[in-house]
Amino acid sequence: MLKAFDAANDIAEKQRLEHVDYHLRNGLLSRNAAAALRTPIVRHGIKANRTLLEAAAQYSHEQGLTDRRIALDEVFAPSTLDQ
């Protein structure tokens, strides 16, 4: 399932560049904009997002919404924990 989301994401990245290809080639977008459009924004997986997921769990505990700091291995499927 996670692989399918990654594949869908790769397609979205590729399509974004295909959509703007004429604009890029015709020089209608600045080189900065071209570089920005090549930057992948959405990254799945725990590795790429550990800091912010732990921050969210910390905030939830600090704010009294959860009675303890929930660990990521309680949240995510065991097969995804090293991805």
Place this chain on the structure above:
Amino acid sequence: MKIELSIGMPSNPNTWALLDGHVAPQGIDLVPSVIHPSELFWRQLRFGDFDVSEMSFSSFIISLSKGDDRWVGLPTFTTRPFFHTGMFVRRDSGIEAPANLKGRRVGVPEYQQTAALWNRGILHHEFYVSPPEMEFWMERVPDHSHGGATGFTPPLGVTIHQIPPEKSIGSMMLSSELDAALHYVLDNNLVDYSTVDLASHPDIKPLFPDPIAEGARYYAKTGIYPINHCMAMKRSVADKHP
């Protein structure tokens, strides 16, 4: 043989390929439904309508902490704004900086939603305004909210009033009954019902005069680019087909 799984999720460029069948998970026939996230999470937490669904990260860990083990998370994160840069204030409220939110009446669609969790955390850690220092007014009603489905009670020291059904965050911002909106949901769905376009209303301004600059500042300092939702699969399904 493939197994058939129903999946509920919002439409988003990063999921289009899954929704239109371009990409299929191995061994699974996905049957997708496109649903507004606010509504989807309420339906899923309350009724468990789908085998797999996108899920509020905040509501998910709250339900886990209360012993609800119906779901197993998948780390996919398709929506990621800098939520805190979307806070609104009334122009005449005298709120010129986040610190001025102390003692103010602040609207929130739902106290436990992930966007509100981030925004309170960021106000607390970056601007030293803690949740008990504000007075919250919540729009969603218990029957149609994530909190209603997970047994929400206000955390110790926090004041939360219910917005009456004839009013909304939008209407109360315009009538000066609220000074600020911690988060604002304008697209119609079963659980959110504000209809005023605050972003373009002359009486309203963003809390941060340059929202893009604030997002960039926050990211440069913390390295955090917030997520909103993950996916959650029914544990009964995950156990049967690991």
